[in-house]
Amino acid sequence: MTQLALVIDLNVCVGCHACVTSCKEWNTSGSAGAMSDDRPYGADPTGTFFNRVQTFEVGSFPNTETVHFPKSCLHCEEPPCVPVCPTGASYKRKEDGIVLVDYDKCIGCKYCSWACPYGVREIDEHQKVMKKCTLCVDRIYDQSLPEAERKPACVLACPTSARLFGDVHDSESVVSVAIRESGGYALMPEWGTKPANHYLPRRKTQIRIHADELMRADNPLKKERLLPQPDKSEPSLDDVTSW
Amino acid sequence: MHPAFSVIFLTTLIGAGQGLFLALYTGQVYAFFHLLPQADGRFYAIGSLIALLLLIGGLVASFFHLGHPERAWRSAAKWRTSWLSREVIVLPAFMGVVFLFGVAHSLGWHAALVTFGTLTLDATMVLGVLGTVLCFALFICTAMIYACLKFLQEWHSPLTVVNYLLLGSASGFTLATAYSAYAAPDLVGFYGEWAMVITLLALVTRAASLVRNARLKPKSTLQTAIGVRHGQIVQKSQGFMGGSFNTREFFHGKGAGLLRSVKWVFLALVFVLPMLLLAGGLSFSYGGLLSAAVLVQYIGLLAERWFFFAQANHPQNLYYQTIS
Numbered sequence: 001m002t003q004l005a006l007v008i009d010l011n012v013c014v015g016c017h018a019c020v021t022s023c024k025e026w027n028t029s030g031s032a033g034a035m036s037d038d039r040p041y042g043a044d045p046t047g048t049f050f051n052r053v054q055t056f057e058v059g060s061f062p063n064t065e066t067v068h069f070p071k072s073c074l075h076c077e078e079p080p081c082v083p084v085c086p087t088g089a090s091y092k093r094k095e096d097g098i099v100l101v102d103y104d105k106c107i108g109c110k111y112c113s114w115a116c117p118y119g120v121r122e123i124d125e126h127q128k129v130m131k132k133c134t135l136c137v138d139r140i141y142d143q144s145l146p147e148a149e150r151k152p153a154c155v156l157a158c159p160t161s162a163r164l165f166g167d168v169h170d171s172e173s174v175v176s177v178a179i180r181e182s183g184g185y186a187l188m189p190e191w192g193t194k195p196a197n198h199y200l201p202r203r204k205t206q207i208r209i210h211a212d213e214l215m216r217a218d219n220p221l222k223k224e225r226l227l228p229q230p231d232k233s234e235p236s237l238d239d240v241t242s243w
Numbered sequence: 244m245h246p247a248f249s250v251i252f253l254t255t256l257i258g259a260g261q262g263l264f265l266a267l268y269t270g271q272v273y274a275f276f277h278l279l280p281q282a283d284g285r286f287y288a289i290g291s292l293i294a295l296l297l298l299i300g301g302l303v304a305s306f307f308h309l310g311h312p313e314r315a316w317r318s319a320a321k322w323r324t325s326w327l328s329r330e331v332i333v334l335p336a337f338m339g340v341v342f343l344f345g346v347a348h349s350l351g352w353h354a355a356l357v358t359f360g361t362l363t364l365d366a367t368m369v370l371g372v373l374g375t376v377l378c379f380a381l382f383i384c385t386a387m388i389y390a391c392l393k394f395l396q397e398w399h400s401p402l403t404v405v406n407y408l409l410l411g412s413a414s415g416f417t418l419a420t421a422y423s424a425y426a427a428p429d430l431v432g433f434y435g436e437w438a439m440v441i442t443l444l445a446l447v448t449r450a451a452s453l454v455r456n457a458r459l460k461p462k463s464t465l466q467t468a469i470g471v472r473h474g475q476i477v478q479k480s481q482g483f484m485g486g487s488f489n490t491r492e493f494f495h496g497k498g499a500g501l502l503r504s505v506k507w508v509f510l511a512l513v514f515v516l517p518m519l520l521l522a523g524g525l526s527f528s529y530g531g532l533l534s535a536a537v538l539v540q541y542i543g544l545l546a547e548r549w550f551f552f553a554q555a556n557h558p559q560n561l562y563y564q565t566i567s
Contacts, residue, residue, distance in 0.1 A: 020482070045485035052482035054562060056465075058473045066479070069469050071562060084391070086318035086328035105317055108310015111327055113492060114244070117394040117463065119559025122488040128310025185470045188558065190462045191394050199470055 003077060003097035004135055005168045005196035006155065007175040007184055008070050011203045013162040015053055015068030022157030023051040023072075023133075030138055032103055036126045048124045050133040051154055067202060070163070072154070073120040073133035074187060074195030075099050081112040081121060090130070097169075097196060098137055103129045117191050135165075168196055244395070245492050246552035252304035254385060255414070255544045257334065258407065260297030261378045262415015263290060263422075264341055268371040269437065270419070270430055275368060277361070282427045284348040287367070290422060291345025294415075298338045326391055330384035337377040344370045382408045389555075396459050397555040402452040409445035410513070410547065414540050416441050417517055421537045424530035435525040435533070439518055442540075446514040449547070453506070456554060463558035478565040490563050495553035505550045512543025 027050060028035040037047040051072040058065045075092075079099050082090050089105035090112050092098070101112075101121075106129040113121040113130060121132045136152035139145060149156065155163045166175035175198070178184060184198035215232075267290045273279040306312040315331075322328040347367045355363040386407035389398040416438035423430040465476045481490075495502070517540040524532030 017482075039485075045483075046487055049483075049487070054478065054482045055480040056469055056471070057477045057479050058471050058475070060475055067469065067471060071482075080392075080394075083321075083324035084327065086321050086325045086331060087314070088320050089317075105314070106311065107314045107318055109308060109318070109327065110310075110492065111325075111388070113488070114395070114557070115392055117558045119489045119493065119557070119562055123310065123492075125488075187470055188463050188467050190467060201470065 002167050003169045003196050007164040007178050007198045009162045009200040012160045013068045017053050018157040019154035022153040026153035036124050048122045074197040077194035081116045084115040098135050244552045244555045246549045249304050249308035251548040253301045256297050256301035258411025259414040260294040262412040263294040263418050266416045266419030286427045288345045288349035326387040333381045340374040395555045397456045405448045413442040413445045418537050421533040424533050468561040480567045481563050493557040509543050509546035
């Protein structure tokens with residue numbers, strides 16, 4: 001069974017919001033109708049978005065780290081939002097695991113948004129139906145697009161390739177390899193929702209240096225006799241190749 | 244959560260309607276076993292009409308919660324998985340039985356279906372059993388809509404179901420007391436005592452849920468929300484400067500002080516004052532005090548329901564702590 005998902009690498013996300021704007025651009029232009037935008041240039045703008053980039057600061061100065069955190073629907077394998085829907089408008093597709101809303105069946109009761117611990121469902125204030133990330137279901141299967149472009153808009157827009165897209169049930173897919181080899185994790189595992197989307201943690205490149213590695217050592221191949229230990233300030237073997 | 248007035252009126256109005264029906268039928272069952280004088284058909288018929296009007300009022304209020312009320316009929320589809328869908332089915336079914344129960348009493352459908360010695364079972368008794376089953380089912384459906392959401396820890400408890408049942412019944416029995424003061428004075432004592440007992444029981448269970456919720460430890464933290472294991476994480480930006488559905492729907496937008504005040508207000512208005520008014524009304528045989536008890540308790544229940552929603556802390560709020 002296929003389960004399409006995103007893997008988001010927090011190690012390379014720079015928080016540029018390109019995924020947010022490309023998501024809005026693609027999905028507001030789709031056949032499902034525009035996504036609300038009220039007072040975009042006013043004092044109190046509001047609107048519907050499928051994707052947001054948030055920023056967190058971890059630690060206290062000077063040991064702080066900035067984490068940019070893109071958040072969209074995680075397409076849970078056990079989606080708590082689906083069974084609570086009274087009309088069946090919210091559903092999880094069997095063929096690829098995408099959680100979708102049928103806008104023609106949704107009555108706008110907002111119950112599914114209460115049932116999502118991640119807060120990734122938003123009601124459209126004009127269409128009065130619940131909206132959420134579709135994984136760009138209207139472009140990933142579009143045969144008229146070149147194959148390389150059959151990906152969600154956010155994945156194509158990311159300038160640092162922080163967003164990977166693929167089938168997390170295929171062990172050899174790019175997303176499964178990334179989760180397996182780079183420590184991919186799920187959000188709020190305590191609720192048993194089994195999110196399909198995973199996040200890759202911040203990683204630091206470090207080498208471990210032991211104290212003896214800082215000391216100059218003699219040529220280990222020279223075993224004849226012990227030589228007087230030269231002072232650290234004296235030129236090393238490498239400095240005096242004229243020997 | 245943001246308390247929506249449509250849902251507050253829905254749950255309190257149908258709760259009172261259900262409670263009133265239970266009160267009427269309890270009276271009839273007592274009379275069936277010759278423990279109480281049998282009230283005339285008019286008493287039950289008009290009582291059922293009042294219960295039906297309350298249920299209709301709740302149903303109308305619920306439509307204001309929907310973005311597409313014209314599609315409401317679709318919500319009966321997923322009764323296998325959704326408590327909301329089950330409520331949508333049980334509520335009209337219960338309303339239908341309450342209507343028939345009232346009709347049966349006003350038309351005097353008292354032909355004995357079965358006779359056990361001096362006890363004769365008629366159509367009104369059978370409809371009453373059916374109505375009682377549906378009434379309890381409706382209480383369970385309504386409460387489970389909230390109690391089944393496991394990450395809303397304040398709601399995810401059997402106490403939620405017990406509270407909906409007892410608070411609805413208490414308001415219904417209080418209403419029955421005031422109603423019988425005008426329509427069947429013989430029954431005032433019976434209904435008044437039951438109203439006080441149920442109100443007291445509801446106080447115990449509601450207080451238990453307040454104590455429970457005060458001790459809750461949130462399972463989700465900022466650490467699990469973004470998956471970073473560090474004791475000190477501060478949000479610096481939620482991704483937008485204005486508001487959104489996420490900042491409006493999941494927070495009541497009031498201070499902690501107001502929340503505390505509402506708690507004490509509803510404890511006084513739902514439990515303490517109605518008990519005093521009921522006791523006063525019963526001992527002085529004064530219907531005005533009983534009517535005041537109904538009004539005070541209903542206003543208190545509006546506050547109680549507001550508090551019920553406002554107190555629930557949705558884990559998604561972890562992602563919306565700082566605008567920028």
